[in-house]
Amino acid sequence: MDNKKSFEEWMQIILGRFDKIDKTLDRMNKLKECFDGETLLDNHDLCKLLGVTKRTIARYRQKKLLPYYTYDNGRVYYKASEVEQFMIKKGKL
Template sequence: MERFIDRFDQIDDKLERVMKQKNWLDGEQILDNQDLCLLLNVTKRTLQRYRMKGILPYFNIHGRNYYRASDVHKLIRERL
């Protein structure tokens, strides 16, 4: 029984590590709203304004907004 619990803990640790890894799409890092809010020190509402004004390109997967890291870097260099 103890071996079973140890194995379960190992699997749980691996799952946490995988979930903490950055997201990638077509070889490019992508960020979600939470990542971007922390990175830019802005609110979700500010990100919504950026999207509505076309300042920051985004795409939607299963109801969640994502941003390409290259687009975020471009925004930082040109606008902020």
């Protein structure tokens, strides 16, 4: 009887954690998809799009060549429209 109760308690804990993770992912996806009605890109997206390293992206930020936005989780995001303007200016588009 105790084993069954213990198992059910653990399953509830695990399911609760999955729910918490799911809510966090939903919140992050909504943030990434829309910021002032615009699509947001993160560092990984930008590296793939521009074909550069994360360090190069950091240099662009330091030199204020590329506008960026941070969220409360500390992650950096870029508006797709501003990235497009940057790419046109750099001749990559």
